Amino acid sequence: MWQALYEELAPRGFVVLSVAMDSRDPDPLPWIEAAKPTYPVLIDREHRLAELYGIVNVPQAVWIDEAGRIVRPAEAAGAYEGFRKMNRQTREMPEDVARLTAHAKATYLDAIRDWVRAGVRSEHAFTGEQARAHLPAITADVATAQAMFRLGQILLRRGERAEAERWLQEASRLHPDSWCIWRQSAGVNDQGLAALPDFWERVDALGENRYYLPVDMKGMP
């Protein structure tokens, strides 16, 4: 999704830093090779970005300007939760939902183009006050959950699977909004895809709640 945008905007001083919030070994690699990105792809096994930026899901992105300032805090990066309405056998999406999904992506990419072109004058670049108002809430439970996640990850690396799994599940319980923690805690003994039925169950349990929080961006569905 990002390669074409990166090639288009790199001459204007724009870079994509893509970060895999993946802990299982060595799973991100085949995906990276298939995509052949020319921008940096980083591996974040201990979810450093979740600690520092309050990331709870993928794809979430943060806009950072030339001076290293946050212009837009963590938010869904052009993603729309249309997958919730797809046929789970055929993976087909109703046409109206597919249109909304494409629209969310296009809106987000155009907003990035506008920001790269116009900088602070872009209507999509938050002022400092707006950016602060959109920061994710970091509670004591969230901070503890991230520490538990880190402990779980090092125990996994040391082969202490049973104990690691307990810490990861406790982290997920303390920070239920984090799909990133849940994803790594679900079925750590299996390949990720084996946890798909659990994933759908958790998505369905959201009910009217959103999988991606609404993005405050003009034109975004």
Added chain:
Amino acid sequence: MVTVLTESGEHTMPAAESRGDALWAPAAEVRVTTGWEAKPEGLCQGDVCVPLPAGRERELVDGERINLAALWRHLGRPALHSARGDVWVLGESAQQRAAALASLEAPDFTLPDVNGRMLRLSDYRGQKVLLVTWASW
């Protein structure tokens, strides 16, 4: 020997001892690992000092040894350990995380790329950065 994970990374504390919910370590190891040290005004990291809680001084400092876990909890930061006590995580508090974000200065980090090369966010100063996450499923 105890492995301690802090904000600055993974550290080995050869003479540290994990006892229940306490993590006692020689002052010198505590200083090297965390930057905290005992001074007349209390426990200090750089210019920041925290007075020892009255009546509970011995929970935090015992002669030349400091209970890092008690210090961390006193600071309102998560301090967790493995069942065997051989691994500890000394985390940052929610307030520290929130304050760092509220400054709007993008928190810096160093992570490996797919070839194991370490990259730092601040290496990209001067460019606009889209920091975007993904996962393989």
